[in-house]
Amino acid sequence: MDHFIGSLSAAAREVPASGIIAAVNHGRSKAGVIPLWAGEGDLPTPRFIVEAAERALRDGATFYTHQLGIPPLREALAAYYEAQFGRAFDPDSFFVTGSGMQAIQISVRLCLGPGEEILVPSPAWPNIAGAAIAQGSVPVPVALREESGRFALDVGDLEAAITPSTRAIFVNSPANPTGWVANRQTLEAILDLARRHNLWIIADEIYSRFVYDGSARAPSFLDIAAPDDLIVYVNTFSKNWAMTGWRMGWIHATPALKSTIANLIQYSTSGIAEFMQWAGVTALNDGEWFVRHMVDRARQGRAIVNEGFAGNNRVTYSAPDGAFYAFFRVAGLVDATEAAFRLIDEAGVGTAPGTAFGAGGDGFVRVCFARSSDSLREAMGRLGHYLETAC
């Protein structure tokens, strides 16, 4: 082993590379590739949000600030939740983080230590497993049941995976990459399981607005939880307000965890830039129309993918109930990473290989459909043509 690598901590040596990033890095500098590999669309952050950051920069908001987020942002988060859930929320239950990713990292650190296990319904966004492995904890995949490209969680499978080392369940609904959306009954069954086994739930509800059954949001643990349930919610500004690059997210949890979360933030990044936080305030307070626009756009994207795959004999696909990804099986797909590279090089379409999402992703490909109709139609055309003629 390399002299340096051999001297690293055990966890650092074992932390895996992301298969999504591998695809992005392969294709990033290639002209003409339509990038459907990541969980972001093609709209930059809208001007009215950017301008709030610019105003704050002009006002000199460049100093250290509240590590848990400036009070107006925590109040805006409480108001946003009130609008979503129809009841009051305590601003002191919101903790601003440097991305939804950091919200997950801190939640993982809150709930489990080295050698302890977290159940992860899979296929899943690889970064939850990565955050666990990076601190020496153990992500335990629990395979979603799949039929004709449609995924669902059997809560019995979750229970069967519990060991004496299990400390938490990661529940991402609506789910990346599968589009699975837990209904209220399933959430109740998971919560019941967590209560009986004294497990934390890390609820990743970042795609909650992206559902396609006509409702305004997906079912949430917030609809059913009691005040003393062990639940930490992670979320992000990225998807709703086209702010992927900003690295702004939040945790919602009991105010009893305020000091602990403050300390974990203090010793990881010590908070985020005040001038960015003012953009978050504007997004939450004035950006509801934009969220709806983003969801509409994703709905159109979903229809375009449906159309594009209709009659394609190599593809097994079921339109997702939520999130904004098509996750489809390609008959005859052997090496998924290799295939993702070839799709970039030969078809000019950036996809994420199903293997990047762990157990159950073999043979699948993920594309993000939250983008302009023209560009997505072009990408689907290239993809369809390529899958029929090559691979």
Place this chain on the structure above:
Amino acid sequence: MDHFIGSLSAAAREVPASGIIAAVNHGRSKAGVIPLWAGEGDLPTPRFIVEAAERALRDGATFYTHQLGIPPLREALAAYYEAQFGRAFDPDSFFVTGSGMQAIQISVRLCLGPGEEILVPSPAWPNIAGAAIAQGSVPVPVALREESGRFALDVGDLEAAITPSTRAIFVNSPANPTGWVANRQTLEAILDLARRHNLWIIADEIYSRFVYDGSARAPSFLDIAAPDDLIVYVNTFSKNWAMTGWRMGWIHATPALKSTIANLIQYSTSGIAEFMQWAGVTALNDGEWFVRHMVDRARQGRAIVNEGFAGNNRVTYSAPDGAFYAFFRVAGLVDATEAAFRLIDEAGVGTAPGTAFGAGGDGFVRVCFARSSDSLREAMGRLGHYLETAC
């Protein structure tokens, strides 16, 4: 124990609060308090740097980007080092982080695991210990020798603290809060020790430009290290370019660690905003005059503190060789945190209690002198008067 706290991971339960933040939180909203508690001055980020971020925002640099930093920023870092050290550096040896704090967190994660020890010459900035404790590792303070308010490291003390669990030495020179600056001979002795015991050095050289002996920078491990030495350098844009609030830093290390560091960044924050990185490019490429201005200002601040404490019988103080803090002993000081709160409430001066800096900080107080002469003179006047008449 609280229902929630009792259910947390062991490390989360044990992560300590920062005594600096306690003082800041106590005084933040109090009108008229002169804030010398934190490591930042009173200048907002200069316009020419801010404008680079604004330009990037207008250009739509709001998407996901390179997790290790955009290539122009890593090239600008290499050029900055070349100017400092008079030789070429590989851009691939620079890794952009979300603050110097995150650079430390990732370095700690690289070098040691749960139960493993890192030696920390103390008094020290508390966040290095915090980062270790938060991941279940053990910070081992090694007391600097103090005489008449002047601190220095005895490398023999460092060696005496090594156990079979020791994996790393944290070397912050110039040092916060003590102002200690390791000379080349001391750095050589530390490096020799690290080599003999196969230990990592985490070199925190963020105050390297803030030295007061007329030289352009402090001695660095980069002056003496061989290519295969186990050294990770952590740094930040905060101090040199008045960018404390931006949360931008970097790691310099062997390119052999590139994948590992990329993965650790991926699973903690996944990088920082591209529009902020362009501000970093401008700071590095066009901001040398501003760094010199900041150092000049700190030099003036240091002189004002010297003047202010001259003839004060309650204060034991030695002007620091580096960094921009006065760390002084106050005779009769019993409860340092309580005293810091009283200084805020009764004297209108925000200080950090010496106890916040761990072993050896008892009886001391830290103030930051990197600020305008007028405001600092006023603060010193208040402080001197208060120490003579009350406490």
